Amino acid sequence: MKRILSLSVLTVLLCFNIVTSQNKNSVIENIIAEANENSQLEKLGHELLDVIGPRLVGTPQMKQANDWAVSKYKSWGIDARNEKWGEWRGWERGITHIDMVYPRIQTLKGTQLAWNPSTTSEGVTAEVITLPANIKDSIAFQNWLPNVKGKLVMISMKEPTGRPDYNWEEFATEVSFQKMKDERDEQTKAWRENIGRSGYNGRTIIEALENAGAAGIVSSRWSRGFGVNKIFSARTKKIPTVDLELEDYTLLYRLAEYGDKPRIKIVAESKELGRVPNFNTIAEIKGSEKPNEYVILSAHFDSWDGGTGATDNGTGTLVMMEAMRVLKKMYPNPKRTILVGHWGSEEQGLNGSRAFVEDHPEIVKEIQAVFNQDNGTGRVVNISGQGFLHAYDFIGRWLQSVPQEIRGEIETNFPGFPGGGGSDYASFLAAGAPAFSLSSLSWSYWNYTWHTNRDTYDKIVFDDVRNNVILTAILTYMASEDEKTPRDQVKMPINPRTGEKRTWPSPRSPQRDGGKN
Incomplete structure (x- = not known):
């Protein structure tokens, strides 16, 4: 009886091993x-x-x-x-160095944006100013524009906090957290409306500032995290554009707001390569x-x-x-x-x-x-x-x-x-x-x-x-x-916004000659 049982167990194990080895794939x-x-x-x-x-x-x-x-x-x-x-x-990026030289000396953390027009090795030194806080209309803005001549203009909103939301959520009271968010929303809306009354938007205003004789553009595109900014491309043709990290940008902004007339030096070298x-x-x-x-x-x-x-x-x-x-x-x-x-x-x-x-x-x-x-x-x-x-x-x-x-x-x-x-x-x-x-x-x-x-x-x-x-x-x-994959497509649903049937995306031609200044 024991011999028969042993042979049965052995047979089961052998069959299991055969099945297992068949299921294994050596390539994988x-x-x-x-x-x-x-x-x-x-x-x-x-x-x-x-x-x-x-x-x-x-x-x-x-x-x-x-x-x-x-x-x-x-x-x-x-x-x-x-x-x-x-x-x-x-285009090739060169050295970027940004220093506050007045009212005190401090090296600032930031960089030139992609395709930035190069400064000389001596750089640009000038006073930093903000956009007007309350633009009445496009005529008032045009009357203000001569003020930018020879100045470095700050074009981003001064963020009310440098702490990301998850940090507030962890440590702030619920009331304080909500108050901050409400105030930030109001400030962001007011900032956009203020820019809009100038007759420009956040992008087109850069060209207007350059044409009016600004010495450079200073921005800060904060990415809602400690020490992190989005870095994209410059929109100027002859003057430098740099992005500063939030901490240094808001420092300069406060100095300008309080009338301390901060000055910075920007060295932002690059090469145009045709x-x-x-x-x-x-x-x-x-x-x-x-x-x-x-x-x-x-x-x-x-x-x-x-x-x-x-x-x-x-x-x-x-x-x-x-x-x-x-x-x-x-x-x-x-x-x-x-x-x-x-x-x-x-x-x-x-x-x-x-x-x-x-x-x-x-x-x-x-x-x-x-x-x-x-x-x-x-x-x-x-x-x-x-x-x-x-x-x-x-x-x-x-x-x-x-x-x-x-x-x-x-x-x-x-x-x-x-x-x-x-x-x-x-x-x-x-x-x-x-x-x-x-x-x-x-x-x-x-x-x-x-x-x-x-x-x-x-x-x-x-x-x-x-x-x-x-x-x-x-x-x-x-x-x-595997066998050839089928390409049958689902029936596209109705778009609730238009009431029309959605369509499969269509091929688009690439931009083969891009980046022209």
Whole structure:
């Protein structure tokens, strides 16, 4: 009896082992092991973000990044190239130094904005003034305008607090917190209305100030976090524009308000480089059975240059590069061609990816899937079907091969509706290709790193990024091996605002000749 029982147990165990071994996939296991045990993410991040730095379209650093990526791919045995998509205003950031020289000496924290007109090495020294607090109308403003001649003009509202809301919520009384918010709302509304009575808005007033003889523009675009500002582009043609961190900006504003007549010195050097070509970096692992069908990995390569573009979109770039490295090593002969696109000038309107879609209809027609990542350092927590009727079938099937500890963090939305913009997947989606955004956990992205002076290497959460590499590589492998994905689209709903039926997004042509001053 014992012998029979032992043989039965042995048979069950043998059958279990056979089933288990059949369920295991060595390619997937090897992908997970390589990504975890031989990760290149930290080194790639250092080379891209610390050494090359921010990748503003039209700068030498953008081209340096393109060339670096091609070289890196070739070192892994992956074919790569830079593909020109257009031209842009060439510009290179130089030294920025901002000092208050009266009523006392203090070095201020700030920077010149992108495409800022250069000062000389001696810089500009002048009194700082604010806009009038109570503009009666456009005529009164025109009568005031001569006052800006030779002055540095502050064009941003003086924030009533430098503490973010979450800090108030933690420590303030409920009454005090609400009082602050109400007063801030009133002040913001009054500020906008005051600007409006000048006959200009927050953007067009800059040209009026420059034409009236201002020596420079001083702004502060606070991002509702400690020490963090949004850094975008200058709108002046000949005079410098700098952004100061809130603490120093409000210091100057108070001095000017109280009649202390503060003076600052601005050195903001830069170089104009004329029209320069701009590129997408493309790399491919050729398909062995269906080389003319494509699984595309997608991330924009460019950034703003307040920080180093670490989470927008350095992390997305690192995920796609590392996924390609892992796939080349563990899945060197994919069924379909795996193509990665590192797109240029996403920040100015998805220009690089729109150009690729426009220039390569033969590829777009044969896309199996596009996986795009953009929004921050966090682990992927959401995938939408983007309006493809059968997305649940194939995305759901592919996700089942992803480890539970990664897959379990992800919410899905099927079939969803097509995204109209926001990142490069939309360029492919508009052309009817099944393109999906791998949407990340926030990690305070919108306040602290999105287009800010704090978007730097130290904000990367590499554990999350490694998870995203594994996710992306496995989805790519599964998409490469699976049957052809259907492109059936959902019926679009009625827009409640217009009463008309919504339509699928339409392809848009890129801006191929941009940044003109």
